[in-house]
Amino acid sequence: MKVRHFIKPKKKTEILQVKAKPPRGLSFLSAITMVLPSVLGSTQKAFADGHHYIKVDKVPGLVKIDDNSFGPRDGQIASVHCIRGNFWDSRHQAVHGKVEGKDMRFYCLEPEKITPVAGTSSKSKNQVAKAAVKKVLMVGFGANSAEEMGFPGFSSEAEYATQVAVWEAQGAIDRITWLNTASGKKAHEIYNYVKKEAAKIKGNGATKLTLKVNDVDKTAGTATITPNLEENAQPISREGKVKMTGMTATQSSSPITNKVMSNKPVKVKLIETSNGSGNSNNDTNQPGATTREGDGESGASGSTAIASGSITFTFEGRTLAAPTYNAQLNNTQDTVCLVSLPAKNVTKTWSFDMKPVSEKTPGKAQFDIVKKDDEGNPVEGAKFDIYTADDGWSQDEFIGTLTTDKNGIAHSGLLDYGKYLAIEKSTGKNLEVDYTPVQVDLTEDNLKDNAKVTKEKVDGEEVDVYHLTVQGPINNHKPPLMTSLLTNLEDNSKFAQPIKGPVVLNEHLYFSHLVGTVSYNVHAWLVDKATGQPITINGQKIEANKTIGSPNEDGNDDGIEAYTDIQLKIPDASSLAGKDIVAFSEIARSDKPDHYTTVHQDINDKNETIHFSKPEIHTTAVNKETEGKKLQPTDGETITDTVDYKELIPGKEYTLHGIVMDKETGKAVMNNGKNVEFTKRFTATAANGSVKASVTFDDHHYRNHRLVVFESLYYTDYLLTDHRDINDVDQSLDVTNPQLHTTLSDNTEKLVSPKPENTVEDVVRYTDLIPGQTYSIRGKLIDQVTGAPVVKHGVPVMATATFQPSMPNGTVTLTFVFDGTQYTGHHLTAFESLYFNGRIVAEHADLNDASQTVTVDNSHGIAIPVPTIPRPGGTVVNNNNNNNNNSSNNNSSNGNNVSNNNEGNNNTPVVNQPKHDKLAILPTGHQVAQAQTQSPEALPKTAPTGYSLPQTGSARDTLAQNVGGIIVVMTVSSMVYFVKRKQTTGLD
Structure with missing residues (x-):
């Protein structure tokens, strides 16, 4: 049993009533149960068989605890309400030990405390249990088997029922609720039996000898005497001693002289002797011998006489005791067992002519019990139950109760000589009751030696009255x-x-x-x-x-x-x-x-x-604008971090702290010398949930880097848990590396004739954009001569386009319209800037880039041949509309797969002299980025590696690399040729 506190008691429930029935034939289960002990062996067999308490010479001082007999029972049979502790308990685990190889069963006295465990030892308290407890043990399981109790096959239930009866007799429980199960019903039935039988007990189970005499024939001098010996109301077969005077005896047809067996008839016969001829037995010449008349006169020679013989039976006496024990562990329960101890031998004598017993000196006795506590103070109000006792100090009949006065003394009335026991049943306030029996020896011999004597009149006759003072047990204060x-x-x-x-x-x-x-x-x-x-x-x-x-x-x-x-x-x-x-x-x-x-x-x-609790957090970081795993290198990127948490306490406020890390360096991402970090306070509404936090920062210095968000959760300014895994893809985002490269021409011509309305097209190739997002590109023309923007009517010439790429890499076309007559002989260069939500993503502004430059003819009429590049497959985005890469261009003549609704062009445009083979401006179809297949967007386990503008194709695409090489060579050749043309035309 374990101690429990602060548990409200359950409502009192009706005890299941099971009417006891006489044992019937064994069921199959019962039969199996009876057979089990023979199979199990050892401890369980001994206890399943029951019978019996062990015989010892003295109460064992220390007993090693062995395993329990039937295993722990928790909620299987009944629930009891423990008075101390005020809680219900349905557990029980039987305890037993061994003494000199013999099993010793213990029953619990304190259900509110811990059960001693196997391997520990229990120490005798040098006290005995209450008489009511002892009576339960005498009739219950252990001293008797389940079969002897009338419940074959129900050893486990019999043991539990006995335990409950012990608790009740001890005053440890006040309510019992039996479960409405087969075991619960049977245990309840056995419990009722134990209570009924315990109430019948009058003695203390000590050895009792009675002589049953039959067939007495005084004339023949014969009789049959049976020495009936019993302990605990059960016949005991035991060898004893016999002493005969003037008679002979046989048992089981065999002569006996000095040894006899109990519970077997003994036939005796007086010894006949001839008058005056001596005795045939040394003990026949006894006072009071009788003479049986013969054929002649009484006393005549040859007559026979029958002596008055006797026979005395003596057997070993034993008494039953119920010593209490306590395991040598903290807060373990007191236990009790039943043992048989040596007592005074029992003797009975029978004769044909019993002598009258001489009367003892008339007299009475009285005793006082003195009570003190462990502080030496008198104990008032202690109550003692007084019992008669036999010669072995075994408890017998109850005769009354004494109570101590304010001086701590209890006074008895006048009693007959004899032995008495005083057992404390209650004591003063806050003191422990000591159930150790106090032996009160009022025998005449002890009184003459140790008591004071006075002459008093009793029933009108003056007699000696002895007054004996007895020290009662010292009461300890109750432990807290x-x-x-x-x-x-x-x-x-x-x-x-x-x-x-x-x-x-x-x-x-x-x-x-x-x-x-x-x-x-x-x-x-x-x-x-x-x-x-x-x-x-x-x-x-x-x-x-x-x-x-x-x-x-x-x-x-x-x-x-x-x-x-x-x-x-x-x-x-x-x-x-x-x-x-x-x-x-x-x-x-x-x-x-x-x-x-x-x-x-x-x-x-x-x-x-x-x-x-064991809190955990797991996070998922995404681009707030795209809800994807890629960031763009701008000065205003926002990460949204969704944090899933477990095992928080609802209603408590927590603080989430995050910091953005650069996986490449393992250091924090910095803006203006400070870490990029964020804080979010929130109140948990449930143990498990999620919370979102955002941070906006400039990441344009972290192109091609993988950024990882670390999170830490705090409670009351102290770290509770964190998630700081640099390799966690869910916490990671990749910064893209967009690039632009452009080709400016007038229908693939790099030399334009000056007109009031000159039109040139700027084909912009982009890389590493986020498909599906909306971008805008803005372009302007710069005069290389002045470095200032080209203007028309005083307004800078600009071109814009808005588009949604379907692939990371692609092209978009800008169209510029300007007054060429104002810039005769000038080189005009296109500058481009790419925007996302108003923020610059990439730009291309190289005044010396020949691919971005056209020349306005100085009217010499000699066209500058322009190296051409093989034209690509794919389509071009209209510069003035929100079109994607597959849109038609309605304003200019384009190459492969482009539909032109204004002019009829073929795939190989022809320009005026000088004639040259033309190469397409755009990359080939092999260089157009493939459509994305990942949905939703996910990151690879490793960060992206740095790369240049992929105008030469994929790093792993050999064909694209070769084509890219051609593009680079052609671009350089074009620039060289263009410089030569400038020299030819005289343009500065």
């Missing part, structure tokens, strides 16, 4: 009774959080049975429920001590009550995540710690348990 409740000091709850910081638990303690005007030391410590070991942080136990004072005495019979709180401070609780922590506590009287100490160490006590 303690109940406790462990809570989190912060909110008085049963939960705590494993922060990397201090947590304080509060142990609320209630005490009773305290003694007034003395101090007590209180000690509490924390234990890991899983291991049973004390909690240590940095090598130090988590414990606390406190000294409390007890107020003066009050009128409470159970002593003084007191409350106190003691705090257990955990400096760093981070190692306790997921653990159940239990508080153990003890209280000891300061002046007598060895005598008055109570320890509460119940690892399963829910009231003393705190659960530390």
Whole structure:
């Protein structure tokens, strides 16, 4: 049994009534149960067979606890309400040990305490149990088998029923609820039987000898005598001694002289002797011998005489005792067992002519019991039940109750000489009852030696009255009774959080049975429920001590009550995540710690348990604008971090702190010399949930880098848990590396004739954009001569386009319209800027880039041949509309796969002299990026590697690399040719 506190008792329920029935034929199950002992062997066999208590020469002082007999029973048979502790319990585990190889069964006396465990030892308390408990043991299981009790096959139920009856006789329980199961019903039936039989017991189970005499023929001098011997109301077969005078005897047809067996008839015959001829037996010439007349006169020679013979039977006497034990562990229950101890031999004599017993000297006796407590103070109000006792001091008949007065003395009335037992049944306030029987020897011999004698008149006759003073047992004060409740000091709850910081638990303690005007030391410590070991942080136990004072005495019979709180401070609780922590506590009287100490160490006590949560967070970081896993190198990128959490405490406020890390360097991402980080406070509405946080920053210095968001969760400014995995893809985003490259021409011509309305097209190749997102590209023409924008009517010439790429790489076309007559002989270069949501993603502004440049003819009429590049497959985006890469161009003549609704062009445009083979401006179809296949967007496990503008194709595409090489060579050749043309035309 385990101690439980602060548990409200259940409502009283009706006890299941099962009417006892006479045993019937064994069921199959019962038969199996009866057979089991023969198969199981060892301990279980001995106890399943029952019978019996063990015979010992003295009460064993120390008994090693062995395994239980039928295994632990939890909620299988009944539930009992424990008076001390005020809780219901449905558990029971039988206990037994061995003494000199013999099994010794124990029954529990204190169900509210812990059951002794196997391997420990129980020590005798040098006390005996209540008479009512002993009677239960005498008729219950252990002293008798289930079969002998009339319930074959139900040993387990018989044992449990006996245990419940013991608790009730001890006064440890006050209510029983039997389960409506087969075992519950049967155990209840056996319990009723035990109660009924225990009430019938009059004696104490000691050895009892009676002589049954039959067939007495005084004339023939014969008789049959049976020495009936029994213990605990059961016949006992035992060898004894016999002594005969003037007779002979036979048993089982064999002569006996000095040995005899109990419970078997003995036939006796007086010895005939001739008058005057002597005796045939040395003991026949006894006083009181009789003479049987013969054929002649009485006393005549030859006549025969029959002596008055006798026979005496003597057998070993034993008495039953119910010694109590306590296991040598803290807070373990007291137990009781039934043993047979040596007692005075029992003797009976029978004769044909019994002599009258001489009367003893008439007289009476009276005794006083003096009671003191362990402080030496008189004990008032102690009650003793008085019993007669036999020669072996075994309890016999109840004759009355005595109560001590204010001086601690109980006075008996006048009693006959004899032996008596005084057993304490209650005592003074806040004192423990001592059930040790007090032997009151009122035999004449003892009284003459140890008592005072007075002459008093009894029933009108003056007699000697002896007055004997007896010291009663010294009562110890009750050890303090303690109940406790462990809570989190912060909110008085049963939960705590494993922060990397201090947590304080509060142990609320209630005490009773305290003694007034003395101090007590209180000690509490924390234990890991899983291991049973004390909690240590940095090598130090988590414990606390406190000294409390007890107020003066009050009128409470159970002593003084007191409350106190003691705090257990955990400096760093981070190692306790997921653990159940239990508080153990003890209280000891300061002046007598060895005598008055109570320890509460119940690892399963829910009231003393705190659960530390085991919080976890897992995060998913995405681009807030795209909800994807890629960022663009702008000055205003926003990451949204969704944090999923587990095992938080609803209603508590938490702080989420995040920081953005560069995986390549392992350092924090910086903006203006400061870490890019964010903080979010939130209140958990449930134990498990999610919260979102965002951070906006400039990442244009982190092109082609993988950024990882680290998160830490705090409670009350202390770290609770974090998620800092540099390799976690869910926490990661890749920064893209968009690039632009352009080709400016007038229908593939690099030399344009000056007109008031000149039109040139700028084919912009882009890389590493995010498909499906909307971009805008803005372009302007710059005059190389002045470095200023080209203007028309005083307004800078601009071109814009908005588009949604379907692939990371592609092209878009801008169209510029300007007045060429104002720039005759000038080189005009296109500058481009790519925007996303108003932020620059990439730009191309190289004044010396020949591919971005056209020349306005100086009217010499000589066209500058322009190297051409093979034209690509694919389509071009209209510069003035929101078109994607597959849109038609309605304004200009384009190459492969482009439809032109204004002019009819073929795939090989022809320009005026000089004639040259033309190469397409755009990359080939092999260089057009493939459509994405990943949906939704996911990151590879590794960060992207740096790469240049993929105008030469994929790093792994050999064909694309070759074509790219041609493009580079042609571009360089074009620039060289263009420079030569400038020299030819005289343009500066």
